[in-house]
Amino acid sequence: MFDELSLHILDVAMNSLAAQARVVQITVLESRKRDWLIVRIRDDGRGMEESELRRVLERGRSGKEGRKRPIGLGLALLRQTSEMCGGHFHVRSAPGQGTTVTASMRWSHVDRPPLGDLKTTMLALCISNPTVDVRLTYRSDGQRMCFSSQELIRKSESAREPQDGARLPSSSDFLASKNSRARPESRPALGRILGGEAVE
Amino acid sequence: MNLEELKKLKEKARQQVALREGEKKYRVVVSMGTSGIAAGARDVMKTLLNEIEKRGVEGVEVRVTGEIGLEDVEPVVRVEEAGGEKTTYAHLDAEKARRIVAEHLDKGRKVDDLAVGKEKKGE
Numbered sequence: 001m002f003d004e005l006s007l008h009i010l011d012v013a014m015n016s017l018a019a020q021a022r023v024v025q026i027t028v029l030e031s032r033k034r035d036w037l038i039v040r041i042r043d044d045g046r047g048m049e050e051s052e053l054r055r056v057l058e059r060g061r062s063g064k065e066g067r068k069r070p071i072g073l074g075l076a077l078l079r080q081t082s083e084m085c086g087g088h089f090h091v092r093s094a095p096g097q098g099t100t101v102t103a104s105m106r107w108s109h110v111d112r113p114p115l116g117d118l119k120t121t122m123l124a125l126c127i128s129n130p131t132v133d134v135r136l137t138y139r140s141d142g143q144r145m146c147f148s149s150q151e152l153i154r155k156s157e158s159a160r161e162p163q164d165g166a167r168l169p170s171s172s173d174f175l176a177s178k179n180s181r182a183r184p185e186s187r188p189a190l191g192r193i194l195g196g197e198a199v200e
Numbered sequence: 201m202n203l204e205e206l207k208k209l210k211e212k213a214r215q216q217v218a219l220r221e222g223e224k225k226y227r228v229v230v231s232m233g234t235s236g237i238a239a240g241a242r243d244v245m246k247t248l249l250n251e252i253e254k255r256g257v258e259g260v261e262v263r264v265t266g267e268i269g270l271e272d273v274e275p276v277v278r279v280e281e282a283g284g285e286k287t288t289y290a291h292l293d294a295e296k297a298r299r300i301v302a303e304h305l306d307k308g309r310k311v312d313d314l315a316v317g318k319e320k321k322g323e
């Protein structure tokens with residue numbers, strides 16, 4: 001149904017906005033060398049009760065009951081894509097704790113959709129609710145970039161963002177990323193990423 | 201995605217949030233739920249933004265929202281005028297999105313053949 005991973009990302013992140021998130025952190029990690037690609041969407045929205053989460057994860061019938069159609073498809077679709085491509089799908093959520101959706105896949109799997117137009121996905125999310133901070137961290141074998149929608153609104157502040165030890169990667173961080181700051185040794189292990197903490 | 205593209209993205213998003221109350225003539229809302237995305241809503245949004253920029257149409261705010269209850273006729277876009285009138289356009293694609301910008305947003309003429317019924321109450 002979605003022929004780009006960036007369409008899945010848009011769809012799942014729209015759930016975060018619907019759940020009243022103030023910060024939505026999208027992380028895309030891909031390593032051709034290690035043959036995996038991981039997409040993670042984390043939010044600080046309302047989160048789900050265990051029973052709701054269980055219902056949502058039941059294949060093919062997530063979401064709102066008694067709705068016309070389709071019956072909550074978004075998460076089921078991403079799950080399908082990641083499992084079809086030799087990866088895993090995981091949702092961690094609790095009321096007041098936000099939600100983290102993680103989908104991994106084999107980079108080289110023939111069915112793996114391309115990342116596609118991530119830029120337009122980000123633009124759509126940025127103009128959905130301009131007061132929400134939509135963040136993107138992208139890493140590949142040789143590249144690292146970060147983006148935060150709130151920085152572009154508070155434009156003047158971005159230049160002064162502290163670089164080291166800052167929780168939120170700044171645009172100045174990104175601006176340097178194409179050359180000096182691509183540090184392959186800082187790539188976290190797969191286990192750590194799936195565990196939820198991918199910051200160095 | 202590269203540096204240049206991210207800079208442009210920032211600029212585009214900034215334009216969309218910089219509009220002040222008094223300057224707004226139209227608010228364009230793009231339905232971006234699962235069915236909308238599957239039907240091509242993201243491309244419709246992209247075309248709307250590009251076309252608005254290309255034509256230099258001013259006073260238009262584009263927003264993205266979750267499903268608005270019209271998943272059978274996606275992609276769907278709702279044009280809200282400052283005066284309160286709402287027009288819903290359905291079954292859109294890039295070409296039709298360009299017409300909405302050229303006719304409705306630029307010249308103020310509703311595109312009747314793309315509009316669906318009256319705005320349903322309480323959707």
Ligand SMILES: Nc1ncnc2c1ncn2[C@@H]1O[C@H](COP(=O)(O)OP(=O)(O)OP(=O)(O)O)[C@@H](O)[C@H]1O
Nearest residue numbers: 015016019047062063064072073074075099233234
């Ligand atoms: N980030 C989230 N925070 C809180 N609840 C969520 C989140 N993501 C999903 N949910 C809950 O899980 C349900 C299922 O999500 P899913 O995206 O699969 O379907 P949907 O949003 O209901 O419908 P669709 O995406 O098909 O329009 C949602 O309706 C919502 O109740």
Ligand SMILES: [Mg+2]
Nearest residue numbers: 011015074234
């Ligand atoms: Mg959804």
